Amino acid sequence: MLTLIRQIFLWLRSGSLKLLTFGGVLLLIWGTLSPVGTLVWWLEQEVESLGFQKKRPKPLPTKNSSKPEASSINCYIVFLPGVGDFSGNQLTPGEEFFLDRLVQLHPNCAAVSDVFPYSAANESLGGRRVLAPLWRFANQAEGWLEMADVLIKIRNLWRFAISVDERYGSIYNQGIATAIIDRMNAAHPIPLSPEQPLKIILIGTSGGAQVALGATPYLDRWLDTQIIVISVGGVFAGSDGFNAADHIYHLHGRRDWIEDIGKIVFPSRWLWTVGSPINQARRQGDYTVVTTGSHEHDGARGYFGENLAAKGVTYVELTVQEVNQLPVWSVQK
Numbered sequence: 001m002l003t004l005i006r007q008i009f010l011w012l013r014s015g016s017l018k019l020l021t022f023g024g025v026l027l028l029i030w031g032t033l034s035p036v037g038t039l040v041w042w043l044e045q046e047v048e049s050l051g052f053q054k055k056r057p058k059p060l061p062t063k064n065s066s067k068p069e070a071s072s073i074n075c076y077i078v079f080l081p082g083v084g085d086f087s088g089n090q091l092t093p094g095e096e097f098f099l100d101r102l103v104q105l106h107p108n109c110a111a112v113s114d115v116f117p118y119s120a121a122n123e124s125l126g127g128r129r130v131l132a133p134l135w136r137f138a139n140q141a142e143g144w145l146e147m148a149d150v151l152i153k154i155r156n157l158w159r160f161a162i163s164v165d166e167r168y169g170s171i172y173n174q175g176i177a178t179a180i181i182d183r184m185n186a187a188h189p190i191p192l193s194p195e196q197p198l199k200i201i202l203i204g205t206s207g208g209a210q211v212a213l214g215a216t217p218y219l220d221r222w223l224d225t226q227i228i229v230i231s232v233g234g235v236f237a238g239s240d241g242f243n244a245a246d247h248i249y250h251l252h253g254r255r256d257w258i259e260d261i262g263k264i265v266f267p268s269r270w271l272w273t274v275g276s277p278i279n280q281a282r283r284q285g286d287y288t289v290v291t292t293g294s295h296e297h298d299g300a301r302g303y304f305g306e307n308l309a310a311k312g313v314t315y316v317e318l319t320v321q322e323v324n325q326l327p328v329w330s331v332q333k
Contacts, residue, residue: 082206094304120175209234213241253295
């Protein structure tokens, strides 16, 4: 075995082309095996927990009396981070400020920030995983080793691809929807008889926008609620969720070229694909694009960046302003 490993390294040293070839083959193998975790999660679930019913009673709170107490919470803000995240509850300072500020502005909303959109089981990369030591190393690396975090991004990108995949996407997206309901109920018990209609505002950034859209049909099927999806520099296929969400907003910055990738690689996003869900939603007025300013995709000048943008306002404050101006905060009766 050691001899074989030594021969592989000697072969790789002979040229950068071979190194790139080896890396490409490794990525293909990695991608091929990516759905295994999702399938294992699916096999571990009971048939009743997969949500093939119109309403899903399991995640909802238990009635303790025939007359439930009134609740001031009738809105849930569910945040799904980008592909660079290590776990659902490890947000950047800018992301934390963003959510905290929205809750301050809208006290009738409960924030849900601990859904990890790159695990059907909602398990962080540092959890009970075979490769957990590798992910922890990549997340904590410093100095020139900081580039190791690209491993996390590649790993999460494959999960993003599963959400889009017609073969495995339905299973994966059901898992995310289950996690969303569970964490909603943990943040604040879901009212059984709310005085006003419930509203779920799914805010996804980067690949989190696609996962939010993928989970939307199942949330719509299981819960009696209004669902709004807000993509903040999101990359998405344009096929999932558009027939289930009440409205979808896509916020993008002028310097964000990464979010443009979705418009190129996914045929559903092409304007001449007139029958695609996103283009149908566009014609019906259910899909709105908003330019936020000079935001980049991420970093200090990204949507949740803390650098100053203009007139003493940070980039994340600009994002808060744009999201707060959307007509989504009043509950429709």
